[in-house]
Amino acid sequence: xxxxxAYSKERGLQEELSLKELAEEHWDWYWVDFExxxxxxxxxxxxxxxxxxxxxxxxxxxxxxxxLDYYDDHTFLVIHSVNGDDLERKEIDIFLGECxxxxxxxxxxAPLEQAINIVKRSRNFTDVDxxxxxxxxxxxxxxxxxxxxxxxxxxINDIEDNTKNLSMEKLLEELFDRRSELLTxxxxxxxxxxxxxxxxxxxxxxxxxxxxxYFADIHDxxxxxxxxxxxxxxMTQDIRDSYMxxxxxxxxxxxxxxxxxxxxxxxxxxxxxxxxMNFQHMPELSTQYxxxxxxxxxxxxxxxxxxxxxxxxxxx
Numbered sequence: 001x002x003x004x005x006a007y008s009k010e011r012g013l014q015e016e017l018s019l020k021e022l023a024e025e026h027w028d029w030y031w032v033d034f035e036x037x038x039x040x041x042x043x044x045x046x047x048x049x050x051x052x053x054x055x056x057x058x059x060x061x062x063x064x065x066x067x068l069d070y071y072d073d074h075t076f077l078v079i080h081s082v083n084g085d086d087l088e089r090k091e092i093d094i095f096l097g098e099c100x101x102x103x104x105x106x107x108x109x110a111p112l113e114q115a116i117n118i119v120k121r122s123r124n125f126t127d128v129d130x131x132x133x134x135x136x137x138x139x140x141x142x143x144x145x146x147x148x149x150x151x152x153x154x155x156i157n158d159i160e161d162n163t164k165n166l167s168m169e170k171l172l173e174e175l176f177d178r179r180s181e182l183l184t185x186x187x188x189x190x191x192x193x194x195x196x197x198x199x200x201x202x203x204x205x206x207x208x209x210x211x212x213x214y215f216a217d218i219h220d221x222x223x224x225x226x227x228x229x230x231x232x233x234x235m236t237q238d239i240r241d242s243y244m245x246x247x248x249x250x251x252x253x254x255x256x257x258x259x260x261x262x263x264x265x266x267x268x269x270x271x272x273x274x275x276x277m278n279f280q281h282m283p284e285l286s287t288q289y290x291x292x293x294x295x296x297x298x299x300x301x302x303x304x305x306x307x308x309x310x311x312x313x314x315x316x
Contacts, residue, residue: 002041005116006030007125015120019048027099029129031119033112034104049102051095052076059093059104066195070204073097079195080188081111081141084148087184092141094134096205101130103137111140131207138196138218145189145225152181153232160239172243179236186229193222260314264305268298 004017006027022030032049034041045056055076058064069076074097081090090109095102103112115136122128158164159175166174196219199208208215275284275294284290 001035002037002044003033003035003116004030005033005119007128009126013120013125019044023048028126029099029101029133031116031130031133032100032102033116034102035109036107037104045095045102045104049095051102055093055095062106063089063091064093066191068195068198068202075205077195077199079138079141080192081109081144082148082185082188084144084151087148087181089188092137094137096130096134099130101133111144112137114140129207131205131211134207135211135214135218138215142192142218142221142225145185146221148185149225149228149232152178152185153228156232156235156239160235168243168247172240175236175240175243179233179240182229182233182236186226186233189222189225189229193219193226196222256314260309264302264309267301267305271298271301 002019004015004019004022006014006017006022007029008014008025008027011025019032022032034045042056042060045051045059046053051074052071055069055071055074058067058076058078063080064078066080067076067078074095077094077096079092079094081092082088083090090107091105092109092112093104095104105112115133118136118140119128119133155174156178159171159178162171196215199205200212200215200219202208271294275282284294287293
């Protein structure tokens with residue numbers, strides 16, 4: 001599907017134009033959006049707009065790294081948005097030319113839809129140009145990162161507080177899932193941050209220089225998201241270390257109790273073993289109260305050792 005938005009002082013804002021109508025008149029600016037284009041529509045990138053074949057090839061190959069390429073009459077950019085449900089990256093390809101911007105994406109994209117609606121609702125279209133549209137696209141893409149990182153942060157806090165009373169194994173499983181999500185988000189945010197840095201420091205995009213403070217604000221947002229990702233990964237690491245330490249402590253505690261029980265039974269086992277050897281000339285075996293005495297000795301040894309270990313704090 002191809003959508004066209006164009007503006008001229010004579011005709012005002014026009015939508016649903018064909019590419020033929022777009023080429024027949026002069027426009028102050030226009031935006032052509034390729035959403036899930038067919039094979040024939042893809043061919044228009046080269047045949048109608050004369051974009052560089054390498055840029056068109058990058059559009060067709062999935063998930064290029066965020067990039068910025070300069071050509072004779074246009075600039076080609078690749079940016080990434082993120083689906084909030086499954087953190088799947090969505091590529092948006094942008095051709096930025098004189099008084100024109102062309103976007104290309106293989107499926108519906110929520111941030112791009114927001115940017116389109118903002119442009120349509122602009123009060124003063126004379127202030128709108130291709131760089132204004134470019135800024136709105138970047139701004140909405142980056143704004144969509146924040147709800148995702150906030151959601152992950154809330155999950156991490158729930159894991160730390162264990163509000164659901166989950167077992168340690170389940171908590172660690174969820175914790176590692178959150179770390180994986182943070183890693184996925186970082187792989188998107190960091191390249192986007194580097195791209196914005198290049199955009200801010202390039203001399204090829206004069207419109208960016210005129211709106212430098214607006215693009216710098218997007219770069220600041222990306223730095224903030226990157227810092228939040230880092231701090232949350234550190235938090236998950238601290239929680240993981242705490243759970244592992246707690247698990248190790250519980251294991252040591254269990255082994256300590258088992259060791260105490262084993263040590264208490266060692267002398268009892270020795271006594272039972274001695275008097276179970278079946279020798280004929282063992283004087284204690286013929287004693288009338290020998291059986292009772294052995295039991296009293298074993299009980300005394302067990303009780304004495306129990307209180308000795310208790311005084312040592314092994315049962316605290």
